[in-house]
Amino acid sequence: MGKEDLVSNNPLRALGLEKEDGSDGRRVGLVMSRAGLGKTAILVQIAMDSMLRDNKVLHVTIDEDLDKTRSWYEDILDLINQEKKMANFQQVVDEVMTNRMIMTFKENSFDTAKLGERMDDLAQQGIFKADCLVVDGYDFTDADSIAALDGLKAFMDKNELKMIWFSAVSHRDDDRVSVNCVPAPCHEIDDAFDTVLLISPEDKDIKLKTLKCSEACSVDAEKALLLDPATMLIKKA
Amino acid sequence: MSVDLSNVRNIGISAHIDSGKTTLTERILFYTDRIHAIHDVRGKDGVGAKMDSMELERERGITIQSAATYCNWKGIDINIIDTPGHVDFTVEVERALRVLDGAVLILCSVGGVQSQSITVNRQMDRYNVPRISFINKCDRTGANPERVTDQLQEKLGLNAHMMQLPIGLENDLEGVVDLVTMKALYFDGNSGEVVREDEIPEDLRDQANEKREELLDVVSMFSEELMEVILEEGDIEPQLVRDAVRAGTLSLEFSPVFIGSAYKNKAVQPLLDAVEYYLPCPTDVENIGLDLDKNEKEFPVTNNADDSLIMLAFKLEDGRYGQLTYVRTYQGTLKKGDFIINVRTGKKVKVGRLVRMHSDEMLEIDSCGAGDIVALFGVDCASGDTFTDGTITCSMSSMFIPEPVISLAVIPSDNKAQINMSKALNRFTKEDPTFKTFVDHETGETIISGMGELHLEVYIERMKREYGAEVEVGAPQVAYRETISQRAEFNYIHKKQTGGSGQFGRVAGYMEPITEEEYEFVDKIVGGSIPREFISSCDKGFKKSMAKGTLCGSPVTGVRCVINDGAFHAVDSSDVAFQLASVGAFKEGYMKAKPVIMEPIMKVAVEGPSEFQGSVMGSINQRRGMIIGTTEEGSYTVVEAEVPLSEMFGYSTTLRSLTQGKAEFTMEFASFKTVPKSVSEELVKKYQDEKNK
DSSP: OOGGGGOOSOHHHHTTOGGGGTBTBOEEEEEEESTTSSHHHHHHHHHHHHHHTTOOEEEEEESSOHHHHHHHHHHHHHHHHHHHOOTTHHHHHHHHHTTEEEEEEOGGGOOHHHHHHHHHHHHHTTSOOOSEEEEESOOTTOHHHHHHGGGHHHHHHHHTOSEEEEEEEOOTTOOOBOTTOOBTTSTTOGGGOSEEEEEEEETTEEEEEEEEOOTTSOOOTTOEEEEOTTTOSBOOO | OOSOGGGEEEEEEEESTTSSHHHHHHHHHHHTTSOSSOOOTTOTTSOOOTTOOSHHHHHHTSOOSOEEEEEEETTEEEEEEEOOOSGGGHHHHHHHHHHOSEEEEEEETTTBSOHHHHHHHHHHHHTTOOEEEEEEOTTSTTOOHHHHHHHHHHTTOOOEEESEEEESOGGGOOEEEETTTTEEEEEESTTSOEEEEEOOOHHHHHHHHHHHHHHHHHHGGGOHHHHHHHHTTOOOOHHHHHHHHHHHHHTTSOEEEEEOBTTTTBSSHHHHHHHHHHSOOGGGSOOEEEEGGGTTEEEEOOOOTTSOOEEEEEEEEEETTEEEEEEEEEESOEETTOEEEETTTOOEEEOOOEEEEETTEEEEOSEEOTTOEEEEESOOOOTTOEEEOSSOOEEEOOOOOOOOOEEEEEEESSHHHHHHHHHHHHHHHHHOTTOEEEEOTTTOOEEEEESSHHHHHHHHHHHHHHHOOOEEEOOOEEOOEEEEOSOEEEEEEEEEOSSSSOEEEEEEEEEEEOSSOSEEEEEOOOTTSSOGGGHHHHHHHHHHHHTSOTTTSOOBOSEEEEEEEEEOOTTTOOHHHHHHHHHHHHHHHHHHTOEEEEEEEEEEEEEEEGGGHHHHHHHHHHTTOEEEEEEEETTEEEEEEEEEGGGOTTHHHHHHHHTTTOOEEEEEEEEEEEOOHHHHHHHHHHHHHHHHO
16 A cells, blocks of 8 residues: 555545646635634645645644644544555655645744745755645735735745645634635635635534635535544545 | 651752753752852852762753752752753653652743753653743843743643743843732842842733733632632632642643743742642652552552551662662651662662762751652662562552663773773663663673763763773664564474484464564464474574564564464474574564664754754755754744754764854654665675674
């Protein structure tokens, strides 16, 4: 068994959004939900899918602990392995983890220019050249951070990034939405994203659905994935 | 010494290197009248701090061995173990935590929660040690105790809250505001010995009220009485708050944070008060013993002075007073002249002298009771041994001891050095279970092994200084391991006919990799193809083979050997014949099972200014390291990586020159991982060359 066996029920593939993974041109994605519903878990699953297909993923976390971010990956891999029971699991994990690097910033230490500098440095020294970027905790309420999104495509071109995925927190008491139903605070900037996924609680379930995608795919308003609230992995039908 | 155990505190002081543990201990001893002058760790007076009693410790300015001391603060007897900050000496920290009831975690107000703080905190979690934190060095430029408290919450997951507010910071540090009594505390006199209570400065009043509210909100969860008073908006007595904080601390659900500067003599006395108020006395903690008469059934020790004696030896020293054994008494009373029994060896020994240690000085005492930490003379034992009065057969839980990861050869310069070296090694191995020594039978060299370069360096220095043993030292060697990567079958016949009775044995079965254990032997013989009396011979043969792999001569781990067939001869089969057959079978199976070499991988954390981040990462990358990630906070960055130990030799020098001495690193063993093919080939070649010499 190899690492391809760990690519299991990935959210993008399960939603029919496999072309949104950067293999069909640069893509910018966003996962939204209210606090505590599992944005990081979805980001990690998207990152892991990319890593398992030999892409280098730089996971940027703002205001979160490095060990905590790392344990997300370990927990999700363990869960997948509980199902797959691979004999050479550790060997596969060791191999896959060489495709990941985590950078954590305190909120006041983070800006995109600094991130660019760090990425340049890593690439120039031949240490790590990211293909994909995952940014967890970006502040979409801050005017400067929003303005920085204008340069996103140029940033991706410069760094030859296939995709960037962000997470954003929506609030129960803010019902503003864009035409694509993208909630605040991202309702006025949904043009910046090719793909937007929303995690929402419905009755006793937690669902993941597509709000927006690029022309290469299509939004199926009826299609929603059920997430296991304990693991945040996709529930088997 | 008071008999009332509620007036006893056994505490440890643990922290990251250079956080000021020893300086703080020095101040504690001064304020409790145990010493009459303060000497700093690297002080100009050349005396050195009291607790750094080893010459080498004073020179290097770090604590290597933990020293035990005792003091009395406002009627409370406090036994203090000052523990080392360097990760190589972790076993000292672990041992101290095993016998202590509570701990003070010291943090630097600038460096905050550093890698070793995380290690120490994890160790405290392992032994369920209630802890309070002291954010030291608040006089330093960049001091930010609030940020450090946030880190305690985020990085260590502690429910940590400040019990005080600083009055000024950095050069302007004047004192602290006590959020329980809502008074300002200043420390007057030449050495801060006069504590002056005053009103809270006007400009801090609002902030103090706000912080107190936050504190009460959190600690009221641990006291219904306090909650009621808050809800009824009544007057809140300080004692009520203290009781709530104590309850939270003892249940490990709350961790109070104190601030100050030991070096500037600020706010050490309130910390001593906190030790009394919030850390447990021996009866607050449940210690578990193992009843050896009942198949090691766990039982709680009673802490009762009238019950059978139970003591744990947690530290041995062979100083100028002879062999000294530090013990913690869990129950019963020990008097001078009593006979005690070492449960492991069954030996009965008489306690000639009983002393209370104060670093390298001592006070003779006549008896000690439950909860005490004292030292005995002339008691031969190993660290971790349990002593009783003979009326009970039990052992205190064993301590977690990590395996050594690095070794080097030591060659004595002459015969005298050889004798002295033997004496030294004999003592060191008794004192420190992570330090091991053996003679390599092929080279005849004495090999010492331990937890890191510094660990071994210190012992070599001690050999020279304390025992006058001049030794030459070989290059450090990494403790490699071999293992198999797939299942393989074996079927081997050992047959020897040399006149007289011969040797015959056939052993068949398979071997397969396992991760849970180092070695497992499974007997699946049916029908007596190998007679019962020779099954253990097969086990012995396999075990013997595990000691040395064929790739690079390192020990083999992670192998399950299963025998399912064989043959014997009525006359020629013997224990030796089946042992040799198993050795042959192992060899046969081993080469088919695709053996690999594994090397120790260290978890490395490099902390330094962000401007050097690129060069630090480059240096790790060059050392086959895998960078896990970076944490950037202000102008400071921590790079975390996993790096093979073999690549870390001399890294401190490299790091120093790369970062103008502004970065530091710590490392600890993480796991064994398979070496890359090129390294493996090199190791195999080297081993073959040595064998063919």
